[in-house]
Amino acid sequence: MKSVRVGLMGLGTVGGGTATVLMRNAEDITxxxxxxxxxxxxxxxxxNEQTIFPAETTVKLSEDAWDVVNDPDVxxxxxxxxxxxxxRELVLKAIENGKHVVTANKALIAMHxxxxxxxxxxxxxxxxxxxxxxxxxxxxxxxxxxLAGNKIEWLAGIINGTGNFILTExxxxxxxxxxxxxxxxxxxxxxxxxxxxxEGIDAAHKLTILASIxxxxxxxxxKTFTEGISKVTTEDVTYAEELGYRIKHLxxxxxxxxxxxxxxxxxxxxxxxxxxxxxxxxxxxLVHGDAVGPTLYxxxxxxxxxxxxxxxxxxxDVARTFExxxxxxxxxxxxxxxQEADIxxxxxxxxxxxxxxxxxVEDRPGVLAEVARIxxxxxxxxxxxxxxxxxxxxxxxxxxxxxxxxxxxxxxxALAKVEAAxxxxxxxxxxxxxxx
Amino acid sequence: MKSVRVGLMGLGTVGGGTATVLMRNAEDITxxxxxxxxxxxxxxxxxNEQTIFPAETTVKLSEDAWDVVNDPDVxxxxxxxxxxxxxRELVLKAIENGKHVVTANKALIAMHxxxxxxxxxxxxxxxxxxxxxxxxxxxxxxxxxxLAGNKIEWLAGIINGTGNFILTExxxxxxxxxxxxxxxxxxxxxxxxxxxxxEGIDAAHKLTILASIxxxxxxxxxKTFTEGISKVTTEDVTYAEELGYRIKHLxxxxxxxxxxxxxxxxxxxxxxxxxxxxxxxxxxxLVHGDAVGPTLYxxxxxxxxxxxxxxxxxxxDVARTFExxxxxxxxxxxxxxxQEADIxxxxxxxxxxxxxxxxxVEDRPGVLAEVARIxxxxxxxxxxxxxxxxxxxxxxxxxxxxxxxxxxxxxxxALAKVEAAxxxxxxxxxxxxxxx
Numbered sequence: 108m109k110s111v112r113v114g115l116m117g118l119g120t121v122g123g124g125t126a127t128v129l130m131r132n133a134e135d136i137t138x139x140x141x142x143x144x145x146x147x148x149x150x151x152x153x154x155n156e157q158t159i160f161p162a163e164t165t166v167k168l169s170e171d172a173w174d175v176v177n178d179p180d181v182x183x184x185x186x187x188x189x190x191x192x193x194x195r196e197l198v199l200k201a202i203e204n205g206k207h208v209v210t211a212n213k214a215l216i217a218m219h220x221x222x223x224x225x226x227x228x229x230x231x232x233x234x235x236x237x238x239x240x241x242x243x244x245x246x247x248x249x250x251x252x253x254l255a256g257n258k259i260e261w262l263a264g265i266i267n268g269t270g271n272f273i274l275t276e277x278x279x280x281x282x283x284x285x286x287x288x289x290x291x292x293x294x295x296x297x298x299x300x301x302x303x304x305x306e307g308i309d310a311a312h313k314l315t316i317l318a319s320i321x322x323x324x325x326x327x328x329x330k331t332f333t334e335g336i337s338k339v340t341t342e343d344v345t346y347a348e349e350l351g352y353r354i355k356h357l358x359x360x361x362x363x364x365x366x367x368x369x370x371x372x373x374x375x376x377x378x379x380x381x382x383x384x385x386x387x388x389x390x391x392x393l394v395h396g397d398a399v400g401p402t403l404y405x406x407x408x409x410x411x412x413x414x415x416x417x418x419x420x421x422x423x424d425v426a427r428t429f430e431x432x433x434x435x436x437x438x439x440x441x442x443x444x445x446q447e448a449d450i451x452x453x454x455x456x457x458x459x460x461x462x463x464x465x466x467x468v469e470d471r472p473g474v475l476a477e478v479a480r481i482x483x484x485x486x487x488x489x490x491x492x493x494x495x496x497x498x499x500x501x502x503x504x505x506x507x508x509x510x511x512x513x514x515x516x517x518x519x520x521a522l523a524k525v526e527a528a529x530x531x532x533x534x535x536x537x538x539x540x541x542x543x
Numbered sequence: 544m545k546s547v548r549v550g551l552m553g554l555g556t557v558g559g560g561t562a563t564v565l566m567r568n569a570e571d572i573t574x575x576x577x578x579x580x581x582x583x584x585x586x587x588x589x590x591n592e593q594t595i596f597p598a599e600t601t602v603k604l605s606e607d608a609w610d611v612v613n614d615p616d617v618x619x620x621x622x623x624x625x626x627x628x629x630x631r632e633l634v635l636k637a638i639e640n641g642k643h644v645v646t647a648n649k650a651l652i653a654m655h656x657x658x659x660x661x662x663x664x665x666x667x668x669x670x671x672x673x674x675x676x677x678x679x680x681x682x683x684x685x686x687x688x689x690l691a692g693n694k695i696e697w698l699a700g701i702i703n704g705t706g707n708f709i710l711t712e713x714x715x716x717x718x719x720x721x722x723x724x725x726x727x728x729x730x731x732x733x734x735x736x737x738x739x740x741x742e743g744i745d746a747a748h749k750l751t752i753l754a755s756i757x758x759x760x761x762x763x764x765x766k767t768f769t770e771g772i773s774k775v776t777t778e779d780v781t782y783a784e785e786l787g788y789r790i791k792h793l794x795x796x797x798x799x800x801x802x803x804x805x806x807x808x809x810x811x812x813x814x815x816x817x818x819x820x821x822x823x824x825x826x827x828x829l830v831h832g833d834a835v836g837p838t839l840y841x842x843x844x845x846x847x848x849x850x851x852x853x854x855x856x857x858x859x860d861v862a863r864t865f866e867x868x869x870x871x872x873x874x875x876x877x878x879x880x881x882q883e884a885d886i887x888x889x890x891x892x893x894x895x896x897x898x899x900x901x902x903x904v905e906d907r908p909g910v911l912a913e914v915a916r917i918x919x920x921x922x923x924x925x926x927x928x929x930x931x932x933x934x935x936x937x938x939x940x941x942x943x944x945x946x947x948x949x950x951x952x953x954x955x956x957a958l959a960k961v962e963a964a965x966x967x968x969x970x971x972x973x974x975x976x977x978x979x
Contacts, residue, residue, distance in 0.1 A: 124834075128692050128693075128834045129692070131694075131833075132692060132693065132694055132833070132834070135693075135694050135759070136691065136692060138759055138878045138879060138882035138884075139687075139691050139759075139874065139877055139878055139879065139882075140691065140879075141870050141871075141874070141879040141882075237689075243832075243834070243835035243836070243838065244838060245684075245685050245688070245689025245690065245838075248681075248684060248685070248688060248689050249681050249684070249685065249689070249840075251575075252681070252684060252856060252859070252860065253673075253681025253684050253685070253853075253856050254681065254852065254856065255572065255575050255576065255855065255856045255859040256564050256565070256568060256572060256851065256852045256853075256854075256855025256856050256858075256859065257564075257568065257571075257852055258567075258568055258571050323571070323574055323575075381817060381820055381821070381841060384817055384820060385817070391839075396679075396852060397567075397568070397848075398560075398564045398568070398679070398848040398849065398851055398852040398855070399679035399842060399843065399848065399849045399852035399853075400679070400842065400843050400846075400848075400849055401841075401842065401843075402679060402680060402681075402840075402841060402842035402843075403827075403839070403840075403841035403842065404685075404838070404839075404840060404841075405817060405837075405838060405839035405840075405841070406835060406836065406837065406838035406839070407835065407836050407837075407838075410836075412833075412834040412835065412836075413834065413835045413836055415692065415834055416690065416692045416693055416832060416834040416835035417689075417692075417835075418692075419691065419692025419834070420688060420689050420690065420691045420692050422692075423688065423691040423692065424688065427867075427871050427872070427873065428867075428871065429871070430867070430868075430871060431863075431864075431866070431867060431871070432866075434577050435577075435863050435864065435865070435866060435867070436863070437863065438575065438577070441575055442574045442575055443574060443575065443576075443577040446574035446575075446577075448574075
């Protein structure tokens with residue numbers, strides 16, 4: 108049987124990992140797929156400094172990624188450059204040239220996925236992106252195929268390893284955010300500009316993709332509510348622990364009667380939940396289907412070979428479905444073209460979650476009563492209260508509240524009143540998910 | 544596009560669940576798969592008492608499962624009868640009649656899979672069995688496709704929900720085995736004859752299948768070492784806990800330099816491992832690939848709708864690959880026909896694990912020294928020792944040992960000497976896996 112000829116764009120961490128895994132496990136892969144997968148071309152900046160392929164390699168090497176998309180000998184273009192541009196243009200050109208595409212680029216799929224999938228559909232080629240979400244975990248496959256019989260009700264994922272590493276260190280060692288971030292940068296977990304990771308943008312890209320697959324809705328990155336972890340303090344991590352919770356940076360997508368919630372934010376989760384115990388740079392996605400109930404998928408969310416594992420699985424899928432018609436391929440976002448649903452995506456005002464609140468109040472009688480009255484007016488039930496002793500005499504105290512589920516606009520109204528009444532200058536609030 | 548016509552054999556828990564899910568989620572399933580999936584025929588004993596389909600249903604109902612396999616209007620036969628026979632004969636006849644088969648029958652696949660897959664291959668039809676292992680968890684898909692780029696090094700799974708429920712209750716509530724087993728039977732988790740669950744046979748069927756997929760070896764149920772949980776005592780559960788471990792009934796498959804280990808037995812796992820925290824009737828499988836590292840898949844291992852979730856996913860896969868040639872379908876056991884490896888399967892003598900040992904010894908000086916000497920002679924390193932105070936004066940004491948990894952035949956030799964020297968009448972031993 109004919110071999111599958113791969114052209115790699117990018118030989119960085121993931122590109123290098125992909126080449127390494129393809130070459131090292133070539134025999135096993137061929138035994139599984141029934142065809143050999145052969146790298147015929149690779150492009151990277153400073154290609155002359157590459158050390159992946161031996162000097163005498165038959166792989167055609169160049170600095171220009173366009174050489175890959177225009178090479179008639181390439182069946183599958185693997186895009187591992189990252190970023191929006193020229194990744195978008197390269198991928199669209201590859202499709203135009205009739206090539207299948209495999210990519211690990213979450214930003215590209217979240218922002219330009221609709222355009223790319225439409226072009227691929229038109230041409231009858233596949234665009235696969237398992238590596239774009241949660242690295243080596245086969246979560247796209249699990250949701251699109253493994254849970255195809257379910258109505259997905261909600262999902263919640265730890266889908267940014269850098270953020271999870273930071274929160275894990277803060278909790279385990281009582282270190283503060285800035286300190287751990289510096290270490291993460293030194294270890295290479297976080298970029299020099301850590302905005303995408305710590306402000307939740309990377310997680311929001313991934314959540315956007317997962318929500319589309321879960322609910323059969325178009326990709327709508329701009330409607331994903333995004334809050335990072337840069338304001339989480341060790342104080343909150345400690346109080347959460349006392350209350351039996353862990354703080355994790357979650358991407359949550361939920362189908363409600365009013366519409367779809369898509370949100371990324373720090374979240375208190377009961378410590379006993381399996382996902383609350385996913386630590387360090389590991390990722391996990393909890394998916395709740397109406398038939399299957401809760402399922403969880405755990406693994407490395409980044410790194411050279413874990414990501415390569417997903418890239419190679421996609422190439423194997425492409426190899427198996429070379430001859431399938433568009434209708435017989437798994438649809439890019441899980442639902443066949445034209446079958447997307449037009450479901451309202453909610454703004455944060457309409458989210459419904461429980462809350463952890465930390466107020467900074469005078470240590471005098473009546474404060475809790477005032478807060479409780481304001482909350483009661485908004486129909487907010489308080490589930491637990493902890494008051495911390497003042498650090499020095501006469502100083503303010505921390506008042507920690509856990510509330511029951513409430514519509515976010517009611518919480519906004521209540522907190523505005525708390526601040527207006529000079530009860531607490533500012534209130535720290537973190538959403539709570541029980542994930543039960 | 545033509546609909547997929549399904550014939551159901553069995554309308555018990557899983558059959559009923561499958562019909563329910565197919566009908567309830569018909570719209571979503573069609574939006575995903577691009578074809579409707581229609582139940583055209585169903586067979587069950589006492590079909591007249593069925594309550595799944597309304598009285599005026601157009602589904603043809605009969606008591607004879609052979610009507611399903613011989614119905615020319617059926618594209619996919621779904622076998623949910625269970626057991627070896629007549630399931631085997633029915634499935635082989637369905638294949639002979641050119642029908643695709645979906646089954647949840649682990650016993651059938653573990654024992655007769657080779658024969659069935661060969662027949663299916665010959666006919667160019669699919670035989671899918673996602674529901675046979677770990678219920679609703681898409682573990683077969685994850686391993687065959689999602690991890691196709693990896694050399695699987697080992698896997699370890701909690702793959703029998705009944706056993707896990709019993710061990711969880713023993714630990715959480717200090718209850719003993721017989722007591723919890725009775726409750727499990729009352730709750731319907733365990734059969735009236737619980738042998739398959741508590742003696743590990745059910746788990747061994749599943750492990751046999753997972754090992755074949757992991758390593759590309761033929762199904763060899765008879766070579767799977769099988770030990771159940773019926774001899775686990777609350778005492779051992781408690782001591783394990785003190786040492787920082789949990790006792791779980793694991794199926795383990797491992798590739799070693801000498802060959803493949805396939806074993807099912809009670810196992811101490813460090814309490815901090817995610818899989819050690821999988822409780823109650825839930826299942827989880829930890830799979831370690833050379834590229835991806837550790838990945839874990841968690842969900843309900845049994846029950847009507849979780850199992851149906853897997854059955855329906857298989858039907859969806861069949862629908863997508865109706866027109867694919869055998870070479871382009873995912874191979875039944877992950878590796879293409881003729882590509883299975885002939886790797887030696889080890890007997891228990893050659894297993895290498897660490898051990899938890901509980902000895903019943905006289906409370907006198909020198910006992911530990913004697914034991915340590917015997918172990919040292921066999922090259923066994925002791926990692927931890929706990930001696931328990933005697934319950935009454937002069938009575939014997941429990942001596943708990945944790946050893947490092949050792950070849951099982953050395954452990955057998957050491958324990959034979961311990962018993963021969965009248966140090967301890969009998970020794971309780973439980974294997975330890977660190978799963979790191």
